[in-house]
Amino acid sequence: MGTRDPIQCPRCHDGSSLTSRGKRYPLYxxxxxxxxxxxxxxxxxxxxxxxCRCGKCGKDFGLRSTLARICLVILIVVLIPTLLMVMGLVAVLLR
Incomplete structure:
Protein backbone atom coordinates (compact mmCIF):
# COMPACT_ATOMS: atom_id res chain seq x y z
CA MET A 1 0.00 0.00 0.00
CA GLY A 2 1.30 3.43 -0.93
CA THR A 3 1.17 6.59 1.06
CA ARG A 4 -1.72 8.95 0.51
CA ASP A 5 -1.23 12.46 -0.77
CA PRO A 6 -2.21 15.19 1.68
CA ILE A 7 -5.59 16.82 1.06
CA GLN A 8 -5.25 20.10 -0.81
CA CYS A 9 -7.58 22.73 -2.18
CA PRO A 10 -8.13 22.16 -5.93
CA ARG A 11 -7.96 25.92 -6.61
CA CYS A 12 -4.99 27.22 -4.60
CA HIS A 13 -3.35 23.87 -3.61
CA ASP A 14 -3.14 24.93 0.06
CA GLY A 15 -3.61 22.14 2.57
CA SER A 16 -2.94 23.91 5.82
CA SER A 17 -6.23 25.75 6.39
CA LEU A 18 -8.95 23.30 5.35
CA THR A 19 -12.09 22.93 7.45
CA SER A 20 -14.69 20.19 7.16
CA ARG A 21 -18.27 21.41 6.68
CA GLY A 22 -19.88 17.96 6.89
CA LYS A 23 -22.31 16.47 4.39
CA ARG A 24 -24.19 18.70 1.98
CA TYR A 25 -27.54 17.47 3.31
CA PRO A 26 -27.09 16.42 6.95
CA LEU A 27 -30.82 15.68 7.23
CA TYR A 28 -31.65 13.14 4.57
CA CYS A 52 -14.50 21.04 2.84
CA ARG A 53 -13.72 24.76 2.70
CA CYS A 54 -10.33 26.27 2.03
CA GLY A 55 -9.49 28.98 4.55
CA LYS A 56 -7.12 30.66 2.12
CA CYS A 57 -9.31 31.12 -0.99
CA GLY A 58 -12.78 30.24 0.37
CA LYS A 59 -13.54 27.50 -2.18
CA ASP A 60 -15.93 24.72 -1.13
CA PHE A 61 -15.11 21.29 -2.56
CA GLY A 62 -16.15 17.71 -1.93
CA LEU A 63 -14.05 14.79 -0.78
CA ARG A 64 -15.09 11.15 -0.96
CA SER A 65 -13.50 8.46 1.16
CA THR A 66 -12.68 5.05 -0.29
CA LEU A 67 -15.77 3.63 1.37
CA ALA A 68 -17.92 6.41 -0.13
CA ARG A 69 -16.53 5.61 -3.60
CA ILE A 70 -17.32 1.92 -3.13
CA CYS A 71 -20.89 2.81 -2.06
CA LEU A 72 -21.24 5.03 -5.14
CA VAL A 73 -20.17 2.19 -7.45
CA ILE A 74 -22.58 -0.22 -5.74
CA LEU A 75 -25.38 2.34 -6.04
CA ILE A 76 -24.72 2.79 -9.76
CA VAL A 77 -24.44 -0.96 -10.41
CA VAL A 78 -27.76 -1.60 -8.62
CA LEU A 79 -29.71 1.49 -9.65
CA ILE A 80 -29.10 1.57 -13.42
CA PRO A 81 -30.31 -2.01 -14.14
CA THR A 82 -33.29 -1.43 -11.83
CA LEU A 83 -34.28 1.75 -13.67
CA LEU A 84 -33.91 0.02 -17.05
CA MET A 85 -36.13 -2.84 -15.89
CA VAL A 86 -38.78 -0.43 -14.57
CA MET A 87 -38.74 1.58 -17.81
CA GLY A 88 -39.10 -1.65 -19.82
CA LEU A 89 -41.99 -2.77 -17.66
CA VAL A 90 -43.73 0.60 -18.05
CA ALA A 91 -43.23 0.46 -21.83
CA VAL A 92 -44.80 -3.02 -21.97
CA LEU A 93 -47.73 -1.97 -19.81
CA LEU A 94 -48.42 1.12 -21.93
CA ARG A 95 -48.68 -0.82 -25.18
Whole structure:
Protein backbone atom coordinates (compact mmCIF):
# COMPACT_ATOMS: atom_id res chain seq x y z
CA MET A 1 0.00 0.00 0.00
CA GLY A 2 1.30 3.43 -0.93
CA THR A 3 1.17 6.59 1.06
CA ARG A 4 -1.72 8.95 0.51
CA ASP A 5 -1.23 12.46 -0.77
CA PRO A 6 -2.21 15.19 1.68
CA ILE A 7 -5.59 16.82 1.06
CA GLN A 8 -5.25 20.10 -0.81
CA CYS A 9 -7.58 22.73 -2.18
CA PRO A 10 -8.13 22.16 -5.93
CA ARG A 11 -7.96 25.92 -6.61
CA CYS A 12 -4.99 27.22 -4.60
CA HIS A 13 -3.35 23.87 -3.61
CA ASP A 14 -3.14 24.93 0.06
CA GLY A 15 -3.61 22.14 2.57
CA SER A 16 -2.94 23.91 5.82
CA SER A 17 -6.23 25.75 6.39
CA LEU A 18 -8.95 23.30 5.35
CA THR A 19 -12.09 22.93 7.45
CA SER A 20 -14.69 20.19 7.16
CA ARG A 21 -18.27 21.41 6.68
CA GLY A 22 -19.88 17.96 6.89
CA LYS A 23 -22.31 16.47 4.39
CA ARG A 24 -24.19 18.70 1.98
CA TYR A 25 -27.54 17.47 3.31
CA PRO A 26 -27.09 16.42 6.95
CA LEU A 27 -30.82 15.68 7.23
CA TYR A 28 -31.65 13.14 4.57
CA UNK A 29 -34.68 13.94 2.35
CA UNK A 30 -37.50 11.57 3.32
CA UNK A 31 -38.77 11.48 -0.28
CA UNK A 32 -35.70 9.59 -1.43
CA UNK A 33 -36.25 6.96 1.24
CA UNK A 34 -39.75 6.46 -0.17
CA UNK A 35 -38.53 6.36 -3.79
CA UNK A 36 -35.37 4.30 -3.34
CA UNK A 37 -36.19 2.23 -0.30
CA UNK A 38 -34.13 2.23 2.87
CA UNK A 39 -31.11 0.16 1.69
CA UNK A 40 -30.56 2.26 -1.44
CA UNK A 41 -31.14 5.48 0.49
CA UNK A 42 -28.43 4.43 2.97
CA UNK A 43 -26.07 3.70 0.06
CA UNK A 44 -26.92 7.06 -1.51
CA UNK A 45 -26.17 8.97 1.69
CA UNK A 46 -22.99 6.94 2.29
CA UNK A 47 -21.71 7.72 -1.19
CA UNK A 48 -22.10 11.48 -0.88
CA UNK A 49 -19.04 13.65 -0.49
CA UNK A 50 -17.98 15.51 2.63
CA UNK A 51 -17.73 19.24 1.93
CA CYS A 52 -14.50 21.04 2.84
CA ARG A 53 -13.72 24.76 2.70
CA CYS A 54 -10.33 26.27 2.03
CA GLY A 55 -9.49 28.98 4.55
CA LYS A 56 -7.12 30.66 2.12
CA CYS A 57 -9.31 31.12 -0.99
CA GLY A 58 -12.78 30.24 0.37
CA LYS A 59 -13.54 27.50 -2.18
CA ASP A 60 -15.93 24.72 -1.13
CA PHE A 61 -15.11 21.29 -2.56
CA GLY A 62 -16.15 17.71 -1.93
CA LEU A 63 -14.05 14.79 -0.78
CA ARG A 64 -15.09 11.15 -0.96
CA SER A 65 -13.50 8.46 1.16
CA THR A 66 -12.68 5.05 -0.29
CA LEU A 67 -15.77 3.63 1.37
CA ALA A 68 -17.92 6.41 -0.13
CA ARG A 69 -16.53 5.61 -3.60
CA ILE A 70 -17.32 1.92 -3.13
CA CYS A 71 -20.89 2.81 -2.06
CA LEU A 72 -21.24 5.03 -5.14
CA VAL A 73 -20.17 2.19 -7.45
CA ILE A 74 -22.58 -0.22 -5.74
CA LEU A 75 -25.38 2.34 -6.04
CA ILE A 76 -24.72 2.79 -9.76
CA VAL A 77 -24.44 -0.96 -10.41
CA VAL A 78 -27.76 -1.60 -8.62
CA LEU A 79 -29.71 1.49 -9.65
CA ILE A 80 -29.10 1.57 -13.42
CA PRO A 81 -30.31 -2.01 -14.14
CA THR A 82 -33.29 -1.43 -11.83
CA LEU A 83 -34.28 1.75 -13.67
CA LEU A 84 -33.91 0.02 -17.05
CA MET A 85 -36.13 -2.84 -15.89
CA VAL A 86 -38.78 -0.43 -14.57
CA MET A 87 -38.74 1.58 -17.81
CA GLY A 88 -39.10 -1.65 -19.82
CA LEU A 89 -41.99 -2.77 -17.66
CA VAL A 90 -43.73 0.60 -18.05
CA ALA A 91 -43.23 0.46 -21.83
CA VAL A 92 -44.80 -3.02 -21.97
CA LEU A 93 -47.73 -1.97 -19.81
CA LEU A 94 -48.42 1.12 -21.93
CA ARG A 95 -48.68 -0.82 -25.18
Missing amino acids: PAGLVVLLGLPLAILHQSSSATI
